[in-house]
Amino acid sequence: EVIDGKIEYEHVAFTYPTADEPVLTDVSFTVNPREKLAIIGATGAGKTSLFQLIPRLYNVTKGVLYIDQKPITSYTLDQLRGSIGYVPQSPLLFTGSIRDNIAWGKENATREEIIQSAKDAQIHDTIMDLPDQYDTRVGQKGVNLSGGQKQRISIARALIRRPKILMLDDSTSALDLATESELLRAIQHYHCTTMIITSKISTAISADRILLMNDGKVLAIGTHEELLNQSSLYMRIVES
Numbered sequence: 001e002v003i004d005g006k007i008e009y010e011h012v013a014f015t016y017p018t019a020d021e022p023v024l025t026d027v028s029f030t031v032n033p034r035e036k037l038a039i040i041g042a043t044g045a046g047k048t049s050l051f052q053l054i055p056r057l058y059n060v061t062k063g064v065l066y067i068d069q070k071p072i073t074s075y076t077l078d079q080l081r082g083s084i085g086y087v088p089q090s091p092l093l094f095t096g097s098i099r100d101n102i103a104w105g106k107e108n109a110t111r112e113e114i115i116q117s118a119k120d121a122q123i124h125d126t127i128m129d130l131p132d133q134y135d136t137r138v139g140q141k142g143v144n145l146s147g148g149q150k151q152r153i154s155i156a157r158a159l160i161r162r163p164k165i166l167m168l169d170d171s172t173s174a175l176d177l178a179t180e181s182e183l184l185r186a187i188q189h190y191h192c193t194t195m196i197i198t199s200k201i202s203t204a205i206s207a208d209r210i211l212l213m214n215d216g217k218v219l220a221i222g223t224h225e226e227l228l229n230q231s232s233l234y235m236r237i238v239e240s
């Protein structure tokens with residue numbers, strides 16, 4: 001099982017099974033246990049591809065990915081996915097109640113746990129305004145939720161399992177700044193390693209460190225101040 005949530009990419013390269021060209025080349029960096037790392041970079045830079053290797057949606061093509069100093073392949077998929085809260089860029093809800101969608105993967109979740117994770121994901125108030133609250137059906141013949149509401153239900157689904165590693169792929173893009181900062185504050189109480197892909201520079205600056213990706217490579221990693229000194233691209237992003 002994943003205990004500390006330390007993540008280490010060591011000369012990782014990745015090519016999609018159906019592709020000829022790699023989308024990640026020679027990626028090396030470490031995320032410390034309980035650290036919060038923001039990942040930024042242009043569209044197509046490889047941010048989602050980088051993420052998908054952690055829950056092993058794909059295997060690395062070259063190099064090694066370590067979790068808690070052990071190669072990721074030494075864990076079973078159940079061990080990994082039981083420890084990782086992965087919120088995809090376009091989250092999927094299944095046809096059923098909101099309650100079941102949040103509790104998915106933790107069938108024995110209590111009412112209190114469901115409500116607490118929804119509160120932390122900043123979606124509880126919205127749910128309470130729906131006709132059948134937590135019993136409201138989504139999907140076929142259910143209510144239509146906005147992209148941002150689906151994202152937050154998907155975040156609640158990740159939080160309820162008390163993950164050691166939390167991965168948010170642009171999951172706060174639809175939130176206003178105040179709601180987003182409430183969400184990020186709530187997540188701190190989970191004491192998990194957090195990797196957050198974001199297009200908002202303010203969100204990136206609120207992390208412990210920032211990783212700047214460009215064209216499938218790590219261009220720079222460090223604090224906001226360090227990146228300002230290291231990377232002219234970063235400076236341009238901040239100024240834009």
Ligand code: CTP
Pocket residue numbers: 016019023041042043044045046047048049050089
């Ligand atoms: N790609 C691919 N096959 C996939 C998914 C992505 O070949 N199944 C390619 C894309 O065409 C892109 C590269 O992999 O050239 C990186 O994609 P991705 O990791 O999704 O980039 P992001 O940085 O996540 O881009 P965005 O900000 O738009 O989400």
Ligand code: MG
Pocket residue numbers: 047048049089169
């Ligand atoms: Mg992406």
